[in-house]
Amino acid sequence: MAEYRGPNIRGRQLGERLLQRMSEKNWGVREMSRKLDMSAQWVSAVTRGLTRPEPVRMARFLTTLGFDGAEYRELMGLADEIRKPGLLESYPGGWQVQTLAWHEERAAEIAAFQGLILPGLLQTADYARSLMVETGNAPSPDGIDERVFARMARQLVLTRRPRIEFQFFIHEFALRLPVGRQDRSVMRGQLAHLLRVSAQPNVSIRVVPARIGGHPAVSGHFKLIESTEFEPVVYIEHEISSLFLEAPDEIAVYRQVVAKLGDVALDAARSEAFIAGLAE
Structure with a gap:
């Protein structure tokens, strides 16, 4: 199998969901970066599906945005398997x-x-x-x-x-x-x-x-x-x-x-x- 070139569908899905919630809160990348005490480059890479975030950082990202329950678990799963092609x-x-x-x-x-x-x-x-x-x-x-x-x-x-x-x-x-x-x-x-x-x-x-x-x-x-x-x-x-x-x-x-x-x-x-x- 040829090497897959990203961002793949899991990365795009994760990024879109994060951006949607950020938009609902009127938070841009810089504001999100400030709240997480992470670099704006890292926040941008995650929301564009270009990197696999560490579980602890991803959990903090999601809880800061107010995700919980099944939706939280779903997005954590997407982040964990972000390099895996395909999506069910x-x-x-x-x-x-x-x-x-x-x-x-x-x-x-x-x-x-x-x-x-x-x-x-x-x-x-x-x-x-x-x-x-x-x-x-x-x-x-x-x-x-x-x-x-x-x-x-x-x-x-x-x-x-x-x-x-x-x-x-x-x-x-x-x-x-x-x-x-x-x-x-x-x-x-x-x-x-x-x-x-x-x-x-x-x-x-x-x-x-x-x-x-x-x-x-x-x-x-x-x-x-x-x-x-x-x-x-x-x-x-x-x-x-x-x-x-x-x-x-x-x-x-x-x-x-x-x-x-x-x-x-x-x-x-x-x-x-x-x-x-x-x-x-």
Whole structure:
């Protein structure tokens, strides 16, 4: 395995959480340095994920900022394993996309594959809402509204500037799955939305047809995020956790999968015609 170049995702996560709490208290690096009686250079390095802080110093940093309980233990764990590539986030009682959204907003290119449902960045509000209800994963009505709003808000990255280049590979099964089965307008509106989004110059939507049988991404969905600000990251979502991969050999595998998907998927024009046919 090639040596990893930092800061890695654990360092970025730790730094972002510290900076967020410092911002809430209106403390800059110099003020934090004064409170800890540490150099400003050290505080800056920790908040940028560039160093592995000693446990005693990290504990002092966290307690000064008011972290305690599970959150304190989580951040101490991040600091202890800051040089370890990759990150598994678990949320058995909740739902979160903060880490994913942070990386999406700073991406230069994103390539994604979905085999059973449509990518979250391409979902309409009606589709997202119906999906939550039909899968039995819906929280309270207010919780559904919160999740749908968060998903729609994330879609702003599709039109942000400077533009991010998006490449979506969607299996035919996902396009044919009748989400909102009690209301056909849900899928009609969703397919029409795909056609509108595909017209954007920075968005490519390509269909992986069922007739090819096995395909390079048969193991499951993923998102490959490339950036000029951090090393590439692969995101894989599960029901109660999210996995971020970043080791160079792992990234190489998924880059190869994306390249092979490009060989077997319909081109953009034929994909648009295919989606339009389903919409009719």
